[in-house]
Amino acid sequence: MYKTKKTFLNSLDANHFLTEEITKNLLGPSEDREILSQSPKQSYLAGVLYPQKLINEEIIDDNDDDNTLIEETSENLQNETREYLDNTTLGENYDLDTADNDKNLDLTNELKPSAMGISVCINLPEILVISLKNVGQYLSEDKIIEHETDKPKKEFIRKNINIDLEFTRDEINSGKAKNFLDENNKPIGLAIHIMKSRLFKKKNKYLTFQLVNQNTKSGESISLKDCFFQCSFEIKEKNNLPIFEKYEEKNIRYMNDEEKSLHLLHRNKKAFSMGHGCSSSWNLNDKGECIKVFSEIFPSHEIKPIKAKTFSDIDLNMIKFSKNIDFAISEINKLINKYDEWLLSESNTTNLLDEDLIDISKLNIKKAKSVSKRIKEGLDILKKDKNVQSAFMFMNKAMAEQQFHYMLSTADTNENNSLFTGNLGDINYDNELKKNQKGNWYPFQIAFIVLNIKSFTDPLSDDRKIMDLIWFPTGGGKTEAYLGLSAFVIFLRKILNPSSTGNVVIMRYTLRLLTTQQFFRASTLICACEKIRSENEEIFGTEEINIGVWIGGDATPNTEQGAKKIREMFGKMKIENKFLIINCPWCGSEMGPKSELNSITGKWKNSLLGYKNEDNKHAFACEDKKCFFSHKNSKTLPIYVVDDTIYKKSPSLIIGTIDKFASLPWRIDAINCFKNEKNKLSTDLIIQDELHLISGPLGSVAGMYEILINAITAKKIEGKEVNAKIIGSTATISRAENQIRSLYAREGVIFPPQTNQIEDSFFSYENQKLDGRKYFGIFCPSSSSPQITLTKTIASLLIAGKKIAVDTDFNSDIFDPYWTQVIYFNSIRELMGGATLISDDVKEELNALYVKKGVNVIKNKKGDIVSGNYDYYRPIYQENVGELTSRQDSSEIPVILKKLFIKKSKEKSFPLDVCLATNMIQVGIDIPRLSLMVMNGQPKTTSEYIQASSRVGRDMNKPGLVFTILSPFKPRDRSHYEHFKSYHQSLYNFVEPTSVTPHSDAVRKRCLHAVVIGLCRLWDDKLSKSPAVPSTELKEKITKYIIEYIKKSDSDPDHPEQPNHPEEIEKTKKELLYIFRRWESITPSKYGSMSPNQSQKGVLMYPSGSEKFIEGYPFETPTSMRNVDKECAARISETIRGER
Secondary structure: OOOOOOOOOOOHHHHHHHHHHHHHHHHOOOOOEEEEOOOOOHHOOOOOOEEEEOOOOOOOOOOOOOHHHHHHHHHHHHHHHHHHHOEEEEEEEEOOOOHHHHHHHHHOOOOOEEEEEEEEEOOOEEEEEEEEEEEEEEEEEEEEOOOOOOOEEEEEEEEEEEEEEEEEEHHHHHHHEEEEEEOOOEEEEEEEEEEEEEEEEEEEEEEEEEEEEEEEEEOOOOOOHHOOOOOOOEEEEEOOOOOEEOOOOOOOOHHHHHHHHHHHOOOOOOOOEEOOOOOOEEEEEOOOEEEEEEEOOEEEEOOOEEEEOOOOOOOEEHHHHHOOOHHHHHHHHHHHHHHHHHHHHHHHHHHHOHHHHHHHHHHHHHHHHHHHHHHHHHHHHHHHHHHHHHHHHHHHHHHHHHHHHHHHHHHOOOHHHHHOOOOOOOOOOHHHHHHOOOEEOOOOHHHHHHHHHHHHHHOOOOHHHHHEEEEOOOOOHHHHHHHHHHHHHHHHHHOOOOOOOOOOEEEEEEOHHHHHHHHHHHHHHHHHHEEEEEHOHHHHOOOOEEEEEEEOOOOOOOHHHHHHHHHHHHHOOOOOOOOOOOOOOOOOOOEEEEEOOOOOOOOOOEHHHHHHHHEEEEEEEEEEOOOOEEEEHHEEOEEEHHHHHHHHHOOOOEEEHHHHHHHHHHHHHOOOOOOOOOEEEOEEEEEEEHHHHHHHHHHHHHHHHHHHHHHHHOOOOOEEEEEOEEEEEEEEOOOHHHHHHHHHHEEEEOOOOOOOOOOOOOOOEEEOOOOOEEEEEEEEEOOOOOOHHHHHHHHHHHHHHHHHHHOOOOHHHHHHHHEEEEEEEOOOHHHHHHHHHHHHHHHHHHHHHHHHHHOOOOOOOOOOEEEOOOOOOOOOOHHHHHEEEOOOOOHHHHHHHHHHHOOOOOOOOOOOOOOOOOOOOOOOOOOOOOOOOEEEEOOHHHHHHHHHOOOOOOOOOOOEEEEEEEOOOOOHHHHHHHHHHHEEEEEEOOOOOOOOOOOHHHHHHHHHHHHHHHHHHOOHHHOOOOOOOHHHHHHHHHHHHHHHHHHHOOEEEOOOOOOOOHHHHHHHHHHHHHHHHHHHHHOEEEOOOOOOOOOOOEEOOEEEOOOOOOOOOOOEEOOOOOOOOOOOOOOOOOOOOOOO
């Protein structure tokens, strides 16, 4: 009952309260006494041990009308069982054969389990103590209510059970079970069974201890007296000696280098037990030795944050770096020296490792020293090259301004007003950034930028050919690192070629949602760069620094004509906003269509804020006259979203989905946007964010298109071909070097490099002092369906969130992180079922909780609350339920994201109560206020699990809380539940390897011809617009280029001329011959259109998935890198009666 006000001192108290509420509502209390008005079977869904052989049969509650006979029958059976047990050896011991042990283990896997167990590796002690801890039994009593003539009502009173049971070494070896006895030395119905494993580890034994409900049923039903609730037990040596050894031991001799490295890094994360039908955990002493293992029904594990390391004696301030290059060089030099000292200490610890780990440790340190050498080379260039110094200083200035303005533009209205109250034209960035604890580089960020300097000052160097991959946990600052490098490269090109145009940086993403949010962040940086350029035209020239978003016609307009039509339709009818920008990225002012009610006339007035037509092009201009990019200052934002304009402008930074690059063979203007010609230079830097997502079918197709992209972005320097530098980022990846080689035909280098332990890589460390993200497992085998568990979980968190808000007097720092629930589903189909639960079942469950918690709401006929104890009442309205999935229009995504930034307050504010999501949110969402997630089922991969759950708890002062609902109907979910702690404490160790096969038969047949067509249009001016048959010389050039690329991508770095799959080379040659012959036979007059509705006569290509027959047998060509299935239509041809 919510009768008393609870004290919450901080958000961590709120975090703990939510887990307590879930435990109470789904498992039950651990108190000595509880009185229920309904059967605990109806209330509690987990932690119950049922009588044996009770499978999918109804449990009759003690308050049912026809239960008397069943109770008597059950009681007689129970007495018989106890009498049998009394007659065994000493009244408490009896022998078990192997079959019985196996049967008991099977009992743990039933949906209504009769047993739970823990497996351990144990050094057998003289005395082993196994204890029941706060197990509950419920007895029914009649409750007589005065002045009521009805029969007495039933109450269910909880009895708490705590019993210790001792086993001698001989008893354990004998395999005898023991019963837990009550105060009268009678068995209570629970016993410990011991199962021996065939596995042996020196003097230790692998044993499974099972807590078994010895009661059995009779007939079709059973009394609740035979059930035990809130079941839990623990195992320890009598004097708390450390008798438990590491449970899982892997043979390192059979591991590859990466597996050995992971084993080395996670060697301190030991698992001491595993559960059966329950989860298990353990306690360690001060020496890290295990002294106790115990069962957990709702396991939890806090993952301490891996944070970027900072050093008090090294100042990496952006503003200082932007003003004083000598200071910057000095501080970076100190950082490198400190890194070298740390590497030396790591080398010294190598010889202290186990013999099997020494070689892999030396290899890791060798890679780290190679990285250190490259950082030093970059610093040497920075010391000597004045142009590099200038670009570096301006980059720091731009990044500092970007940090402040992104913070300003993404804050909600109230925050915005309190965040900055000065004049936008006169901002003291140093003071403002310090006030908000911003404006400093993390060491790994600045080291990564300096690491890559040589790639751009010496394009012929080997550094240019390396793909540098930033591997850092989510929320660690990867985006800042590659944004900083982007600004550096843009400024360096402008300094070296002030009059040049052309694309400098490509940022590629796999998901539309990720692209949308990162576009806004990158736009703020480009605004800072353009502002700096306009103030320093004598250095950078007059050509604008700009950004374009290239994600396709479903999200943004393809043509200026289309953009004009959309602008004209605003205000006339409801239409999707395809312009993406709904706030000024510099100051946060509102942009886009707006409707206002005139209080005098009572009429709505429609207006269009910030969307303009400048020189027949769509333009953005801020409405705030104080903003630097205000149209009142004759300024426009350097942002372009229309494809046609992007092709003409070739913006400095182009950000888009990887899918869009499938349009390159179709559009010569898209090819020309990136290639090198006259004063328009080709791309220097390609950034692939979230590299782990470029895998499977998408990664395989993307790897084939990389051949074309590699050629388009190439340029000649001193007669040698130079390709764009590629960098990537990820938080979760395995076998990255193999994936990089297969995708990009390059060597891959992971930064920061790991050495001997995951807890410390010099640039990052596991912060034990900070509160981490807590994962809480919910496994309810007693629930008739997972939907019931999900409903109860959502409702419990909603009402608990309201209590925290009320009891803290709406202190947003404490309650707001847990106000909005992000509910994660593994598929759209599951999400649609969840949406139905929110609108129906969750509301009913809330009503039930109101009664249980004493929330009394009285409404009038209009539905208004007029009286009652309604402080904790929390209605759920549909407008406060959001969704982030692929079902959403692109125009809706920024709106939902904006709502997620809104904080709940005592005054009127309307943040989302619930946000339904799928894997669309697993990357790129960075909303600091979110700290609560419910995951409906274990995601398909560990990578997805880490990425998705990392969307919450990104603010270190608001620890994240993730409730993972694991289904008893799915073996994989059950396995994760039973290994919950061992899995979560080494989460990154379980990331699955990615797979890409870009040169397989299926990929060749699907898109090799598209690459050939793109290369023809790139390298032959005549073929750029007309699909004449390629010349023999061109065919040979294309064949040689593709084969050499495949050899590089399919070979080891030490043996580049020896492909691992030579048969694929021969198959590719044959496929190329076939493509050229088929091209000749088609005799096309045009390349074709990406639109399936346009005429496709005499074409070389037609869109994949088209159901129309195309004359001439042209190439079926992808318009997207994802799977494209042909559509089919169904019609009724005959009724059941045979009528048409």
